[in-house]
Amino acid sequence: xxxxxxxxxxxxxxxxxxxxxxxxxxxxxxxxxxxxxxxxxxxxxxxxxxxxxxxxxxxxxxxxxxxxxxxxxxxxxxxxxxxxxxxxxxxxxxxxxxxxxxxxxxxxxxxxxxxxxxxxxxxxxxxxxxxxxxxxxxxxxxxxxxxxxxxxxxxxxxxxxxxxxxxxxxxxxxxxxxxxxxxxxxxxxxxxxxxxxxxxxxxxxxxxxxxxxxxxxxxxxxxxxxxxxxxxxxxxxxxxxxxxxxxxxxxxxxxxxx
Amino acid sequence: xxxxxxxxxxxxxxxxxxxxxxxxxxxxxxxxxxxxxxxxxxxxxxxxxxxxxxxxxxxxxxxxxxxxxxxxxxxxxxxxxxxxxxxxxxxxxxxxxxxxxxxxxxxxxxxxxxxxxxxxxxxxxxxxxxxxxxxxxxxxxxxxxxxxxxxxxxxxxxxxxxxxxxxxxxxxxxxxxxxxxxxxxxxxxxxxxxxxxxxxxxxxxxxxxxxxxxxxxxxxxxxxxxxxxxxxxxxxxxxxxxxxxxxxxxxxxxxxxxxxxxxxxxxxxxxxxxxxxxxxxxxxxxxxxxxxxxxxxxxxxxxxxxxxxxxxxxxxxxxxxxxxxxxxxxxxxxxxxxxxxxxxxxxxxxxxxxxxxxxxxxxxxxxxxxxxxxxxxxxxxxxxxxxxxxxxxxxxxxxxxxxxxxxxxxx
Numbered sequence: 001x002x003x004x005x006x007x008x009x010x011x012x013x014x015x016x017x018x019x020x021x022x023x024x025x026x027x028x029x030x031x032x033x034x035x036x037x038x039x040x041x042x043x044x045x046x047x048x049x050x051x052x053x054x055x056x057x058x059x060x061x062x063x064x065x066x067x068x069x070x071x072x073x074x075x076x077x078x079x080x081x082x083x084x085x086x087x088x089x090x091x092x093x094x095x096x097x098x099x100x101x102x103x104x105x106x107x108x109x110x111x112x113x114x115x116x117x118x119x120x121x122x123x124x125x126x127x128x129x130x131x132x133x134x135x136x137x138x139x140x141x142x143x144x145x146x147x148x149x150x151x152x153x154x155x156x157x158x159x160x161x162x163x164x165x166x167x168x169x170x171x172x173x174x175x176x177x178x179x180x181x182x183x184x185x186x187x188x189x190x191x192x193x194x195x196x197x198x199x200x201x202x203x204x205x206x207x208x209x210x211x212x213x214x215x216x217x218x219x220x221x222x223x224x225x226x227x228x229x230x231x232x233x234x235x236x237x238x239x240x241x242x243x244x245x246x247x248x249x250x251x252x253x254x255x256x257x258x
Numbered sequence: 259x260x261x262x263x264x265x266x267x268x269x270x271x272x273x274x275x276x277x278x279x280x281x282x283x284x285x286x287x288x289x290x291x292x293x294x295x296x297x298x299x300x301x302x303x304x305x306x307x308x309x310x311x312x313x314x315x316x317x318x319x320x321x322x323x324x325x326x327x328x329x330x331x332x333x334x335x336x337x338x339x340x341x342x343x344x345x346x347x348x349x350x351x352x353x354x355x356x357x358x359x360x361x362x363x364x365x366x367x368x369x370x371x372x373x374x375x376x377x378x379x380x381x382x383x384x385x386x387x388x389x390x391x392x393x394x395x396x397x398x399x400x401x402x403x404x405x406x407x408x409x410x411x412x413x414x415x416x417x418x419x420x421x422x423x424x425x426x427x428x429x430x431x432x433x434x435x436x437x438x439x440x441x442x443x444x445x446x447x448x449x450x451x452x453x454x455x456x457x458x459x460x461x462x463x464x465x466x467x468x469x470x471x472x473x474x475x476x477x478x479x480x481x482x483x484x485x486x487x488x489x490x491x492x493x494x495x496x497x498x499x500x501x502x503x504x505x506x507x508x509x510x511x512x513x514x515x516x517x518x519x520x521x522x523x524x525x526x527x528x529x530x531x532x533x534x535x536x537x538x539x540x541x542x543x544x545x546x547x548x549x550x551x552x553x554x555x556x557x558x559x560x561x562x563x564x565x566x567x568x569x570x571x572x573x574x575x576x577x578x579x580x581x582x583x584x585x586x587x588x589x590x591x592x593x594x595x596x597x598x599x600x601x602x603x604x605x606x607x608x609x610x611x612x613x614x615x616x617x618x619x620x621x622x623x624x625x626x627x628x629x630x631x632x633x634x635x636x637x638x639x640x641x642x643x644x645x646x647x648x649x650x651x652x653x654x655x656x657x658x659x660x661x662x663x664x665x666x667x668x669x
Contacts (some may be wrong), residue, residue, distance in 0.1 A: 053528055075527035084528070091525035093518050104518050108530035110511045114539070118511035120502040123328045127510055135327040174529055197472075 012061035046236035084176030105173025375590035383585030391452030397567035429545025433538030460542030460564035470563025471591025572643025583654025592653035653669030
């Protein structure tokens with residue numbers, strides 16, 4: 001029964017013209033897990049995320065989250081249901097500061113309306129109080145991810161590695177129950193990768209967030225994942241414990257081309 | 259709209275002494291004074307299309323301590339800002355007693371245009387849309403206000419707000435196609451709207467056709483505001499209130515949502531921002547500002563007719579925010595003041611030695627309809643081109659340079 005699973009994808013299919021990017025993909029994720037998805041370039045991993053987020057409409061199949069079907073809802077409703085994400089190519093708000101980017105993560109949790117915002121004249125006005133409460137939450141995330149130095153800088157001025165971290169922080173600020181990480185380690189140097197592994201573990205421990213992660217870096221995947229799903233050409237190759245999957249002959253074939 | 263390379267030329271200017279993080283979290287503490295820091299290169303931060311923010315000043319000149327997060331969103335933060343604000347208000351209150359009545363009228367026009375520019379900038383600078391139809395919203399606001407007072411006997415303040423709300427409703431409706439249109443396509447759609455409004459108004463008897471309407475006296479609680487001075491105070495007060503309201507909106511959750519839609523609507527949606535709602539809301543607020551401004555404009559002019567709300571006016575509104583500085587409140591204000599002034603005063607260019615003579619000569623020899631309007635339009639256009647070429651951040655960029663110059667003055 002899909003209703004009992006925390007998160008479940010069932011028979012998800014997405015075609016772009018003649019190309020089938022996702023082919024009847026089915027898997028489920030338990031609460032609290034770190035579930036990784038691996039596969040060579042063009043295997044359909046990012047397409048899967050975009051379907052979950054409703055940035056694409058899947059042609060067939062369903063997505064279930066906490067007992068409710070979320071297929072085809074508006075992207076902002078999916079965010080409101082508790083699914084956050086980061087992007088492979090970093091989708092930050094480049095002309096805003098790190099602080100403002102993180103504050104946008106709090107958007108769902110804030111209630112200030114048009115009139116309340118316009119009347120934000122005083123420290124004790126409702127809008128100002130709400131602003132300060134959420135600023136406090138964002139400062140905690142800044143401390144956790146050590147972003148103090150970039151707080152008031154514009155994102156377009158930050159180095160690539162820092163931007164990745166800001167994007168992670170922004171997703172965290174939204175306090176999702178399920179976090180989709182699209183290649184969080186891509187383009188990071190070794191030191192930054194180690195930090196990232198540390199943070200991912202920290203995030204799971206402190207926030208209890210379930211994570212669905214796409215990653216190419218096998219070391220990182222093996223270190224942090226509870227379960228791994230391997231896909232190629234939009235189809236599942238195998239799913240299981242990290243060691244099993246990594247040593248699976250089809251997976252090795254897909255990666256090494258042998 | 260402007261490539262980053264244009265903005266980057268501002269990043270050389272001196273800035274930032276190290277800051278330390280003390281309690282409470284994230285508030286910039288006293289900037290430390292160390293000789294090595296004097297020669298630190300500051301980092302001037304800028305925003306898309308001329309939105310720069312400077313967070314700077316040498317330590318010993320502007321020591322600054324923040325004690326609460328509120329100080330980041332406070333209007334008129336710190337005593338210098340408050341003092342200057344009081345000075346500004348005092349000047350604005352005193353000025354009608356000093357200058358000629360005509361200039362009081364000019365100031366009122368400026369204040370009206372500031373209101374339009376504030377709304378326009380929300381749409382263009384902050385949400386990243388374009389509108390060439392704002393004259394339509396101004397017209398809707400003006401006609402609604404006037405007709406409600408003279409036709410239905412509604413009191414002035416209610417009619418003014420109603421004019422804004424009706425314009426906002428039209429803005430909301432125009433915002434719906436804007437969800438699917440961008441850039442040049444949206445420009446054409448809004449242009450069509452603006453022109454259609456003017457034409458329809460010109461053909462309907464209720465609106466007085468091409469002859470227009472005579473505007474009744476503005477009265478609030480029995481007090482007549484029709485005198486130049488009284489009207490000036492009224493318009494200026496409303497402009498100031500709406501300016502602060504806009505500032506607050508931009509500092510709040512809504513302002514961030516507008517920016518997020520501009521910068522990346524995909525990311526905005528995955529953070530729970532209802533992109534469609536904020537796009538239409540931005541149109542509606544922008545139209546509300548234009549509508550209220552329209553209502554006030556009618557009283558400043560004393561009459562309205564469809565010819566006033568031509569599409570050239572829409573283009574001037576767009577020019578106002580681009581020249582002033584996109585995405586900033588101060589930009590809206592500076593832009594509106596300068597464009598209004600140019601629009602009314604450009605004729606005096608003929609008295610300037612060489613340039614005036616050349617312009618008049620061009621007008622007389624090459625143009626079929628010769629005369630002063632030609633000269634002033636050439637001059638206005640020239641100024642706009644020069645500002646956009648040499649100061650892509652608009653007048654706001656010039657202001658920031660002046661500020662930095664004085665902050666770091668002895669150096």
